[in-house]
Amino acid sequence: MTPANDRPTAVVTGASSGIGAATARHLAGAGFHVVLGARRAERCAEIATEIGGTALSLDVTDAGSVRAFADAVPEARVLVNNAGGAKGLEPVEQADEDDWRWMWETNVLGTLRVTQAFLPKLRASGDGHVITVTSIAALDFYDNGAGYTGAKHAQAMLHRTLRGELLGEPIRVTEICPGMVETEFSEVRFDGDAERAAKVYQGITPLTADDVADTITFAATRPSHVNLDQIVLKPRAQASGTRAHRE
Template sequence: MSKIALITGATAGIGEACARLFAQQNYDLILTGRRTERLDALAKQLVSEFGIRVNTLTMDVRNKEEVEKLESLSEDWKKVDVLINNAGLSQGMDPINAGNTTDWEVMIDTNIKGLLYVTKVVSNWMIQNGSGHIINLGSIAGKETYLNGNVYCATKHAVDSLNKAMRIDLLPHKIKVTAIHPGAVDTEFSEVRFKGDKDRAKKVYEGYEPLHAQDIAETIWFAASRPAHVNINDMLVMPTAQASTSHIFKE
Protein backbone atom coordinates (compact mmCIF):
# COMPACT_ATOMS: atom_id res chain seq x y z
CA MET A 1 0.00 0.00 0.00
CA SER A 2 1.39 3.40 -1.00
CA LYS A 3 2.15 6.00 1.61
CA ILE A 4 0.23 9.30 1.65
CA ALA A 5 1.55 12.86 1.83
CA LEU A 6 -0.64 15.92 2.39
CA ILE A 7 0.87 19.11 0.99
CA THR A 8 -0.58 22.59 1.56
CA GLY A 9 0.09 25.39 -0.91
CA ALA A 10 0.69 22.85 -3.66
CA THR A 11 -0.19 25.05 -6.64
CA ALA A 12 3.26 26.60 -7.10
CA GLY A 13 6.83 26.84 -5.86
CA ILE A 14 8.04 24.53 -3.11
CA GLY A 15 4.64 22.89 -2.66
CA GLU A 16 4.39 21.94 -6.32
CA ALA A 17 7.99 20.71 -6.36
CA CYS A 18 7.25 18.55 -3.32
CA ALA A 19 4.17 17.11 -5.02
CA ARG A 20 6.22 16.09 -8.04
CA LEU A 21 9.05 14.61 -6.00
CA PHE A 22 6.82 12.64 -3.64
CA ALA A 23 4.80 11.39 -6.63
CA GLN A 24 8.08 10.10 -8.13
CA GLN A 25 8.57 8.21 -4.87
CA ASN A 26 5.16 6.55 -5.32
CA TYR A 27 3.34 8.51 -2.62
CA ASP A 28 -0.38 9.08 -3.03
CA LEU A 29 -1.10 12.77 -2.51
CA ILE A 30 -3.62 15.08 -0.91
CA LEU A 31 -2.97 18.49 -2.46
CA THR A 32 -4.49 21.73 -1.19
CA GLY A 33 -4.34 25.28 -2.45
CA ARG A 34 -6.46 28.28 -3.37
CA ARG A 35 -6.34 27.89 -7.16
CA THR A 36 -8.60 25.09 -8.32
CA GLU A 37 -7.47 25.07 -11.95
CA ARG A 38 -3.82 24.70 -10.99
CA LEU A 39 -4.62 21.94 -8.50
CA ASP A 40 -6.65 20.01 -11.04
CA ALA A 41 -4.01 20.38 -13.76
CA LEU A 42 -1.22 19.23 -11.43
CA ALA A 43 -3.25 16.29 -10.17
CA LYS A 44 -4.09 15.16 -13.70
CA GLN A 45 -0.43 15.35 -14.73
CA LEU A 46 0.84 13.42 -11.69
CA VAL A 47 -1.76 10.68 -12.05
CA SER A 48 -0.91 10.30 -15.74
CA GLU A 49 2.86 10.34 -15.26
CA PHE A 50 3.28 8.33 -12.07
CA GLY A 51 0.09 6.27 -11.74
CA ILE A 52 -0.54 7.46 -8.19
CA ARG A 53 -3.79 8.54 -6.53
CA VAL A 54 -4.31 12.26 -6.00
CA ASN A 55 -7.04 13.94 -3.98
CA THR A 56 -7.37 17.73 -4.23
CA LEU A 57 -9.09 20.22 -1.96
CA THR A 58 -9.41 23.89 -2.80
CA MET A 59 -9.02 25.78 0.46
CA ASP A 60 -7.42 28.77 2.11
CA VAL A 61 -5.61 27.66 5.26
CA ARG A 62 -6.68 30.93 6.92
CA ASN A 63 -10.27 29.72 6.88
CA LYS A 64 -10.82 27.25 9.72
CA GLU A 65 -14.12 26.01 8.27
CA GLU A 66 -12.47 25.27 4.92
CA VAL A 67 -9.61 23.43 6.62
CA GLU A 68 -12.08 21.36 8.62
CA LYS A 69 -13.45 20.05 5.29
CA LEU A 70 -10.44 17.75 5.37
CA GLU A 71 -12.49 15.69 7.81
CA SER A 72 -14.83 14.82 4.94
CA LEU A 73 -12.12 12.68 3.36
CA SER A 74 -12.71 8.95 3.51
CA GLU A 75 -10.94 6.96 6.21
CA ASP A 76 -8.39 5.50 3.81
CA TRP A 77 -7.23 9.02 2.89
CA LYS A 78 -6.75 9.87 6.57
CA LYS A 79 -3.83 7.42 6.76
CA VAL A 80 -1.48 10.34 6.16
CA ASP A 81 2.19 9.50 6.64
CA VAL A 82 3.67 12.94 5.91
CA LEU A 83 2.15 16.40 6.33
CA ILE A 84 4.05 19.21 4.61
CA ASN A 85 2.88 22.54 6.02
CA ASN A 86 4.10 24.60 3.08
CA ALA A 87 1.43 27.30 2.71
CA GLY A 88 2.89 30.66 3.74
CA LEU A 89 3.59 34.14 2.46
CA SER A 90 4.98 37.59 3.10
CA GLN A 91 3.26 40.86 2.30
CA GLY A 92 4.92 44.27 2.17
CA MET A 93 8.20 45.61 3.52
CA ASP A 94 7.19 48.62 5.60
CA PRO A 95 8.53 49.69 8.98
CA ILE A 96 6.24 49.03 11.95
CA ASN A 97 4.97 52.61 12.13
CA ALA A 98 3.90 52.54 8.46
CA GLY A 99 2.75 48.91 8.37
CA ASN A 100 -0.39 47.85 6.55
CA THR A 101 -2.52 46.11 9.17
CA THR A 102 -4.33 44.08 6.52
CA ASP A 103 -0.95 42.69 5.41
CA TRP A 104 -0.17 41.87 9.03
CA GLU A 105 -3.41 39.94 9.43
CA VAL A 106 -2.87 37.98 6.20
CA MET A 107 0.62 36.90 7.30
CA ILE A 108 -0.43 36.01 10.84
CA ASP A 109 -3.54 34.17 9.68
CA THR A 110 -1.67 32.21 6.99
CA ASN A 111 1.73 31.53 8.50
CA ILE A 112 0.66 30.83 12.08
CA LYS A 113 -3.07 30.17 12.37
CA GLY A 114 -3.32 28.32 9.06
CA LEU A 115 -0.46 26.03 10.01
CA LEU A 116 -2.16 25.36 13.34
CA TYR A 117 -5.57 24.62 11.80
CA VAL A 118 -4.13 22.05 9.40
CA THR A 119 -1.85 20.51 12.01
CA LYS A 120 -4.66 20.02 14.51
CA VAL A 121 -6.73 18.04 12.02
CA VAL A 122 -3.93 15.91 10.60
CA SER A 123 -2.05 15.29 13.86
CA ASN A 124 -5.17 13.67 15.29
CA TRP A 125 -5.26 11.32 12.30
CA MET A 126 -1.61 10.50 12.90
CA ILE A 127 -2.28 9.81 16.58
CA GLN A 128 -4.99 7.33 15.57
CA ASN A 129 -2.63 5.78 13.03
CA GLY A 130 0.17 5.44 15.58
CA SER A 131 2.79 7.31 13.52
CA GLY A 132 3.40 10.22 11.18
CA HIS A 133 5.76 12.98 10.18
CA ILE A 134 4.98 16.71 10.18
CA ILE A 135 7.32 18.91 8.16
CA ASN A 136 6.91 22.65 8.66
CA LEU A 137 8.32 25.22 6.25
CA GLY A 138 9.97 27.97 8.22
CA SER A 139 12.50 30.52 6.98
CA ILE A 140 15.84 32.13 7.73
CA ALA A 141 13.45 34.91 8.85
CA GLY A 142 12.50 32.64 11.74
CA LYS A 143 16.13 32.61 12.90
CA GLU A 144 17.08 36.25 12.25
CA THR A 145 15.18 39.53 12.03
CA TYR A 146 15.91 41.94 9.21
CA LEU A 147 15.07 45.52 8.29
CA ASN A 148 11.36 45.96 7.51
CA GLY A 149 10.75 42.24 7.95
CA ASN A 150 9.05 42.83 11.32
CA VAL A 151 5.73 40.95 11.20
CA TYR A 152 6.82 38.35 8.64
CA CYS A 153 9.89 37.56 10.77
CA ALA A 154 7.66 37.39 13.85
CA THR A 155 5.39 34.82 12.17
CA LYS A 156 8.33 32.65 11.19
CA HIS A 157 9.82 32.92 14.66
CA ALA A 158 6.44 31.66 15.89
CA VAL A 159 6.67 28.72 13.49
CA ASP A 160 10.15 27.96 14.84
CA SER A 161 8.72 27.82 18.36
CA LEU A 162 5.72 25.76 17.26
CA ASN A 163 8.07 23.20 15.70
CA LYS A 164 9.63 22.65 19.11
CA ALA A 165 6.27 22.57 20.88
CA MET A 166 4.82 20.05 18.41
CA ARG A 167 7.86 17.83 18.81
CA ILE A 168 7.35 17.76 22.59
CA ASP A 169 3.56 17.37 22.51
CA LEU A 170 3.53 14.62 19.88
CA LEU A 171 6.54 12.68 21.17
CA PRO A 172 4.43 10.05 23.03
CA HIS A 173 2.58 9.34 19.77
CA LYS A 174 5.71 8.52 17.73
CA ILE A 175 5.11 11.49 15.43
CA LYS A 176 8.19 13.13 13.96
CA VAL A 177 8.35 16.91 13.57
CA THR A 178 10.87 18.56 11.25
CA ALA A 179 11.54 22.22 10.49
CA ILE A 180 13.02 23.26 7.14
CA HIS A 181 14.20 26.88 7.03
CA PRO A 182 15.13 28.15 3.54
CA GLY A 183 17.07 31.27 2.72
CA ALA A 184 16.38 33.08 -0.56
CA VAL A 185 14.34 30.84 -2.89
CA ASP A 186 13.30 31.94 -6.37
CA THR A 187 9.56 31.21 -6.38
CA GLU A 188 6.40 33.32 -6.50
CA PHE A 189 7.22 34.40 -2.93
CA SER A 190 8.61 37.82 -3.88
CA GLU A 191 5.83 38.45 -6.39
CA VAL A 192 3.33 37.90 -3.58
CA ARG A 193 5.33 40.09 -1.21
CA PHE A 194 5.38 42.92 -3.75
CA LYS A 195 1.76 42.30 -4.78
CA GLY A 196 2.37 41.26 -8.36
CA ASP A 197 5.24 43.64 -9.18
CA LYS A 198 7.26 41.17 -11.25
CA ASP A 199 10.11 43.61 -12.00
CA ARG A 200 10.67 44.38 -8.33
CA ALA A 201 10.44 40.70 -7.47
CA LYS A 202 12.97 39.76 -10.15
CA LYS A 203 15.53 42.21 -8.75
CA VAL A 204 15.59 40.32 -5.45
CA TYR A 205 17.40 37.46 -7.18
CA GLU A 206 19.67 39.38 -9.56
CA GLY A 207 23.45 39.01 -9.31
CA TYR A 208 23.56 35.59 -7.64
CA GLU A 209 21.97 32.16 -7.85
CA PRO A 210 19.26 31.71 -5.23
CA LEU A 211 17.83 28.42 -4.13
CA HIS A 212 15.21 26.83 -6.36
CA ALA A 213 12.00 25.11 -5.30
CA GLN A 214 13.48 21.74 -6.25
CA ASP A 215 16.38 22.28 -3.83
CA ILE A 216 13.99 22.58 -0.90
CA ALA A 217 11.79 19.73 -2.10
CA GLU A 218 14.85 17.47 -2.15
CA THR A 219 15.76 18.61 1.37
CA ILE A 220 12.23 17.82 2.54
CA TRP A 221 12.40 14.41 0.90
CA PHE A 222 15.70 13.70 2.64
CA ALA A 223 14.08 14.38 6.00
CA ALA A 224 10.97 12.37 5.14
CA SER A 225 12.95 9.35 3.91
CA ARG A 226 15.05 8.78 7.04
CA PRO A 227 14.54 5.51 8.95
CA ALA A 228 11.83 5.37 11.62
CA HIS A 229 14.32 5.89 14.45
CA VAL A 230 15.84 9.05 12.87
CA ASN A 231 14.31 12.52 12.94
CA ILE A 232 15.79 15.65 11.39
CA ASN A 233 14.73 18.25 13.95
CA ASP A 234 15.79 21.44 12.24
CA MET A 235 17.55 22.33 9.00
CA LEU A 236 18.65 25.74 7.66
CA VAL A 237 19.28 25.74 3.91
CA MET A 238 20.90 28.72 2.20
CA PRO A 239 22.20 29.62 -1.25
CA THR A 240 25.99 29.58 -1.33
CA ALA A 241 25.87 33.33 -2.01
CA GLN A 242 23.88 34.07 1.16
CA ALA A 243 25.44 34.23 4.62
CA SER A 244 22.50 35.75 6.51
CA THR A 245 19.22 37.55 5.88
CA SER A 246 21.05 40.75 5.00
CA HIS A 247 24.37 39.47 3.61
CA ILE A 248 24.14 38.27 0.00
CA PHE A 249 27.12 38.44 -2.30
CA LYS A 250 26.07 39.68 -5.75
CA GLU A 251 28.36 39.64 -8.77
Protein backbone atom coordinates in the same frame (compact mmCIF):
# COMPACT_ATOMS: atom_id res chain seq x y z
CA MET B 1 -11.23 10.48 -1.53
CA THR B 2 -10.38 6.79 -1.89
CA PRO B 3 -7.24 5.53 -0.11
CA ALA B 4 -4.37 4.97 -2.56
CA ASN B 5 -3.85 1.21 -2.31
CA ASP B 6 -0.56 0.52 -0.55
CA ARG B 7 0.96 3.97 -1.03
CA PRO B 8 1.24 6.07 2.14
CA THR B 9 -0.49 9.43 1.92
CA ALA B 10 1.35 12.74 2.11
CA VAL B 11 -0.62 15.97 2.43
CA VAL B 12 0.90 19.18 1.07
CA THR B 13 -0.61 22.63 1.66
CA GLY B 14 0.10 25.59 -0.59
CA ALA B 15 0.59 23.00 -3.32
CA SER B 16 -0.54 24.96 -6.38
CA SER B 17 2.89 26.43 -7.16
CA GLY B 18 6.46 26.93 -5.99
CA ILE B 19 7.79 24.80 -3.15
CA GLY B 20 4.42 23.11 -2.59
CA ALA B 21 4.02 21.97 -6.18
CA ALA B 22 7.62 20.77 -6.35
CA THR B 23 7.21 18.92 -3.06
CA ALA B 24 4.12 17.15 -4.36
CA ARG B 25 6.07 15.94 -7.40
CA HIS B 26 9.08 14.81 -5.35
CA LEU B 27 7.00 12.96 -2.75
CA ALA B 28 5.04 11.23 -5.49
CA GLY B 29 8.34 10.16 -7.01
CA ALA B 30 9.32 8.72 -3.62
CA GLY B 31 6.22 6.51 -3.56
CA PHE B 32 3.62 8.63 -1.75
CA HIS B 33 0.06 9.26 -2.78
CA VAL B 34 -0.02 13.04 -2.52
CA VAL B 35 -3.04 15.12 -1.55
CA LEU B 36 -2.54 18.66 -2.81
CA GLY B 37 -4.38 21.50 -1.11
CA ALA B 38 -4.56 25.18 -2.08
CA ARG B 39 -7.03 27.92 -2.94
CA ARG B 40 -6.11 27.59 -6.62
CA ALA B 41 -7.59 24.11 -6.84
CA GLU B 42 -7.48 24.03 -10.64
CA ARG B 43 -3.69 24.31 -10.58
CA CYS B 44 -3.51 21.57 -7.99
CA ALA B 45 -5.71 19.42 -10.21
CA GLU B 46 -3.26 19.71 -13.10
CA ILE B 47 -0.37 18.58 -10.90
CA ALA B 48 -2.46 15.82 -9.33
CA THR B 49 -3.25 14.43 -12.78
CA GLU B 50 0.44 14.50 -13.63
CA ILE B 51 1.55 12.61 -10.50
CA GLY B 52 -1.47 10.41 -9.79
CA GLY B 53 -2.43 12.40 -6.71
CA THR B 54 -5.58 14.03 -5.37
CA ALA B 55 -6.39 17.75 -5.52
CA LEU B 56 -8.67 19.40 -2.99
CA SER B 57 -9.64 23.01 -2.36
CA LEU B 58 -8.07 24.48 0.77
CA ASP B 59 -7.92 27.93 2.33
CA VAL B 60 -5.86 27.66 5.52
CA THR B 61 -7.23 31.00 6.76
CA ASP B 62 -10.76 29.52 6.84
CA ALA B 63 -11.46 27.05 9.65
CA GLY B 64 -14.40 25.55 7.75
CA SER B 65 -12.27 24.97 4.67
CA VAL B 66 -9.60 23.23 6.76
CA ARG B 67 -12.19 20.97 8.40
CA ALA B 68 -13.71 20.01 5.04
CA PHE B 69 -10.25 19.35 3.61
CA ALA B 70 -9.22 17.12 6.50
CA ASP B 71 -12.55 15.27 6.46
CA ALA B 72 -11.95 14.39 2.81
CA VAL B 73 -8.61 12.72 3.59
CA PRO B 74 -9.20 9.41 5.41
CA GLU B 75 -5.57 8.76 6.34
CA ALA B 76 -2.21 10.50 6.28
CA ARG B 77 1.36 9.65 7.16
CA VAL B 78 3.08 12.91 6.22
CA LEU B 79 1.83 16.49 6.54
CA VAL B 80 3.80 19.26 4.85
CA ASN B 81 2.73 22.66 6.19
CA ASN B 82 3.86 24.79 3.29
CA ALA B 83 1.10 27.39 2.90
CA GLY B 84 2.34 30.84 3.88
CA GLY B 85 3.92 33.97 2.52
CA ALA B 86 4.88 37.58 3.03
CA LYS B 87 3.24 40.90 2.25
CA GLY B 88 4.94 44.26 2.29
CA LEU B 89 8.39 45.43 3.27
CA GLU B 90 7.80 48.52 5.38
CA PRO B 91 9.33 49.70 8.64
CA VAL B 92 7.29 49.19 11.79
CA GLU B 93 6.25 52.85 11.80
CA GLN B 94 4.54 52.44 8.41
CA ALA B 95 3.37 48.85 8.86
CA ASP B 96 0.06 47.89 7.25
CA GLU B 97 -2.15 46.08 9.76
CA ASP B 98 -3.99 44.19 7.03
CA ASP B 99 -0.71 42.81 5.67
CA TRP B 100 0.34 41.74 9.16
CA ARG B 101 -3.06 40.16 9.80
CA TRP B 102 -2.81 38.18 6.54
CA MET B 103 0.69 36.97 7.38
CA TRP B 104 -0.33 35.80 10.84
CA GLU B 105 -3.53 34.17 9.60
CA THR B 106 -1.72 32.32 6.81
CA ASN B 107 1.61 31.39 8.37
CA VAL B 108 0.67 30.92 12.02
CA LEU B 109 -3.03 30.18 12.44
CA GLY B 110 -3.13 28.34 9.12
CA THR B 111 -0.38 26.02 10.31
CA LEU B 112 -2.17 25.58 13.63
CA ARG B 113 -5.50 24.70 12.02
CA VAL B 114 -4.07 22.18 9.57
CA THR B 115 -1.79 20.56 12.14
CA GLN B 116 -4.63 20.17 14.64
CA ALA B 117 -6.84 18.65 11.93
CA PHE B 118 -4.26 16.06 10.87
CA LEU B 119 -2.55 15.04 14.11
CA PRO B 120 -5.11 12.29 14.84
CA LYS B 121 -4.59 10.83 11.35
CA LEU B 122 -0.80 11.04 11.62
CA ARG B 123 -0.95 9.34 15.02
CA ALA B 124 -3.23 6.60 13.68
CA SER B 125 -0.78 5.88 10.85
CA GLY B 126 1.74 4.61 13.41
CA ASP B 127 4.53 6.49 11.63
CA GLY B 128 3.44 10.11 11.22
CA HIS B 129 5.54 13.11 10.25
CA VAL B 130 4.82 16.84 10.52
CA ILE B 131 7.07 18.88 8.22
CA THR B 132 6.71 22.65 8.45
CA VAL B 133 8.31 25.04 6.00
CA THR B 134 9.28 28.15 7.92
CA SER B 135 12.22 30.30 6.75
CA ILE B 136 15.57 31.68 7.83
CA ALA B 137 13.30 34.59 8.82
CA ALA B 138 12.32 32.37 11.75
CA LEU B 139 15.93 32.44 12.94
CA ASP B 140 16.80 36.14 12.71
CA PHE B 141 15.33 39.57 11.98
CA TYR B 142 15.93 42.34 9.47
CA ASP B 143 14.89 45.95 9.00
CA ASN B 144 11.44 46.46 7.43
CA GLY B 145 10.55 42.80 7.87
CA ALA B 146 8.97 42.67 11.33
CA GLY B 147 5.59 41.48 10.08
CA TYR B 148 7.03 38.50 8.22
CA THR B 149 9.85 37.62 10.62
CA GLY B 150 7.40 37.93 13.52
CA ALA B 151 4.94 35.57 11.85
CA LYS B 152 7.67 33.08 10.95
CA HIS B 153 9.07 33.15 14.48
CA ALA B 154 5.59 32.40 15.83
CA GLN B 155 5.05 29.62 13.29
CA ALA B 156 8.42 28.13 14.23
CA MET B 157 7.59 28.25 17.94
CA LEU B 158 4.32 26.42 17.26
CA HIS B 159 6.19 23.76 15.32
CA ARG B 160 9.18 23.40 17.68
CA THR B 161 6.86 23.08 20.67
CA LEU B 162 5.29 20.04 19.01
CA ARG B 163 8.65 18.27 19.18
CA GLY B 164 8.37 18.03 22.96
CA GLU B 165 4.60 17.64 23.17
CA LEU B 166 4.67 14.63 20.84
CA LEU B 167 7.67 12.98 22.48
CA GLY B 168 7.03 9.26 22.85
CA GLU B 169 4.39 9.22 20.12
CA PRO B 170 4.89 7.77 16.62
CA ILE B 171 5.15 11.20 15.00
CA ARG B 172 8.30 12.88 13.75
CA VAL B 173 8.62 16.66 13.56
CA THR B 174 10.86 18.48 11.06
CA GLU B 175 11.29 22.19 10.39
CA ILE B 176 12.61 23.31 6.99
CA CYS B 177 14.18 26.79 6.99
CA PRO B 178 14.94 27.93 3.44
CA GLY B 179 16.85 31.08 2.57
CA MET B 180 16.42 32.81 -0.78
CA VAL B 181 14.22 30.70 -3.09
CA GLU B 182 13.08 31.99 -6.47
CA THR B 183 9.33 31.32 -6.61
CA GLU B 184 6.22 33.53 -6.65
CA PHE B 185 7.08 34.52 -3.06
CA SER B 186 8.46 37.98 -3.86
CA GLU B 187 5.73 38.76 -6.38
CA VAL B 188 3.15 38.09 -3.68
CA ARG B 189 5.13 40.21 -1.23
CA PHE B 190 5.21 43.13 -3.66
CA ASP B 191 1.58 42.83 -4.85
CA GLY B 192 2.45 41.39 -8.25
CA ASP B 193 5.30 43.79 -9.07
CA ALA B 194 7.40 41.35 -11.13
CA GLU B 195 10.17 43.86 -11.79
CA ARG B 196 10.69 44.58 -8.10
CA ALA B 197 10.49 40.88 -7.30
CA ALA B 198 13.17 40.05 -9.89
CA LYS B 199 15.61 42.45 -8.22
CA VAL B 200 15.53 40.33 -5.07
CA TYR B 201 17.41 37.59 -6.93
CA GLN B 202 19.58 39.84 -9.11
CA GLY B 203 23.24 38.83 -9.21
CA ILE B 204 22.78 35.66 -7.20
CA THR B 205 21.90 32.04 -7.92
CA PRO B 206 19.03 31.40 -5.51
CA LEU B 207 17.63 28.08 -4.39
CA THR B 208 14.91 26.59 -6.56
CA ALA B 209 11.64 25.07 -5.43
CA ASP B 210 13.07 21.69 -6.41
CA ASP B 211 16.05 22.21 -4.09
CA VAL B 212 13.71 22.67 -1.14
CA ALA B 213 11.38 19.86 -2.24
CA ASP B 214 14.32 17.48 -2.51
CA THR B 215 15.30 18.34 1.08
CA ILE B 216 11.75 17.84 2.35
CA THR B 217 11.57 14.46 0.63
CA PHE B 218 14.92 13.44 2.10
CA ALA B 219 13.60 14.19 5.59
CA ALA B 220 10.36 12.32 4.93
CA THR B 221 12.13 9.20 3.71
CA ARG B 222 14.58 8.69 6.60
CA PRO B 223 14.09 5.61 8.78
CA SER B 224 11.28 6.01 11.30
CA HIS B 225 13.64 6.35 14.26
CA VAL B 226 15.52 9.27 12.64
CA ASN B 227 14.09 12.73 13.34
CA LEU B 228 15.71 15.60 11.47
CA ASP B 229 14.65 18.37 13.82
CA GLN B 230 15.64 21.36 11.71
CA ILE B 231 17.22 21.81 8.29
CA VAL B 232 18.53 25.23 7.22
CA LEU B 233 19.32 25.59 3.52
CA LYS B 234 20.52 28.70 1.70
CA PRO B 235 22.19 29.53 -1.58
CA ARG B 236 25.98 29.27 -1.34
CA ALA B 237 26.15 33.03 -1.88
CA GLN B 238 23.80 33.88 1.01
CA ALA B 239 25.05 34.04 4.59
CA SER B 240 21.94 35.44 6.27
CA GLY B 241 18.72 37.32 5.61
CA THR B 242 20.73 40.50 5.13
CA ARG B 243 24.08 39.31 3.75
CA ALA B 244 24.58 37.89 0.27
CA HIS B 245 27.28 38.09 -2.38
CA ARG B 246 25.97 39.41 -5.68
CA GLU B 247 27.89 39.34 -8.95
